[in-house]
Amino acid sequence: MAISTYTADQIHQAAQRSRLRVLGCDMLKNEAEARLALAVLMAYPLAVDHAKESAFLYVAPTLARTQYRPPDLVLCHPETGLVIFEAKGHAIDEIEGIEAGYLKVHYHNRLQSTNVIRQSEDQLYEVQSAIGRLLPDRRNQPLINALIAFPNxxxxxxxxxxxxxxxxxxxxxxxxxxxxxxxxxxxxxxxxRQAL
Structure with a gap:
């Protein structure tokens, strides 16, 4: 589902008001991703004592040499470290069940199984690996977590x-x-806190 004009306008306004640096808003693919981006912008304004360059929200960041799709959003914030967000626009009635960690979802008149936890973990490990190449000393690496959002x-x-x-x-x-x-x-x- 495409992004509604109303949601696109809200994101544009929130990005302008935000003290976060926002990258790639034009990469938002659907309403679920857009609603998640708007929610993150509203929840994580940058503290006044931090420079704008110290935090950002990056939409669909692409890593070189990866076999995985990029995460929908990555928040980098002094209070959270890196948080990878994956948005799933499914309605509850589209989910037939969960089996062994796989969502069984009706998608284009077919039942598909998808492991959303594994998808977000794969994205997390890809980002972690890229950071590890840049910052080999783990003490200098940010805390990294991943979340899956079901806006509907x-x-x-x-x-x-x-x-x-x-x-x-x-x-x-x-x-x-x-x-x-x-x-x-x-x-x-x-x-x-749980990851610390």
Missing amino acids: IAMATWRERSYDQLMPTDVLLFAEALADPQLLRQQVDALV
Whole structure:
């Protein structure tokens, strides 16, 4: 689904107001990615005492020599390190179930299995590897985490289907988190604390 004019305007305005450096907004492919980008911009304005160059939001960053699709978004922020975000625009009714970590999703009149956790982990490891080549001393490397966002699914609906028993929700963001900058921040901050 293409990005609505309304959402595109909101992102443009948020990017102009943000103290984050925003790269690649023109690379947003769909409404789910756009809503995630807008939510991150709203949740992570840069602290006043940090220079704009110290934090950025990068849309679809491409790494040379990789076999994986780029992450949808990467946030680099003094408070979080690097956070890789993957947006999944599925509605709850498009998901038939979860089996062994794979989402069984109706897509173009076919049932497809996709492992969204593995996809985000692969992206994380690719970014981590690229950073490792630039900064071989691990003490100089930023903390890196990955999250998967489902902008069209409420957490309560996910739980009603018992999907929270089949997939770790600490790496998932739902519609509520994207609608509430404070909640999004709390979830990202909790993941960062867990990784420390």
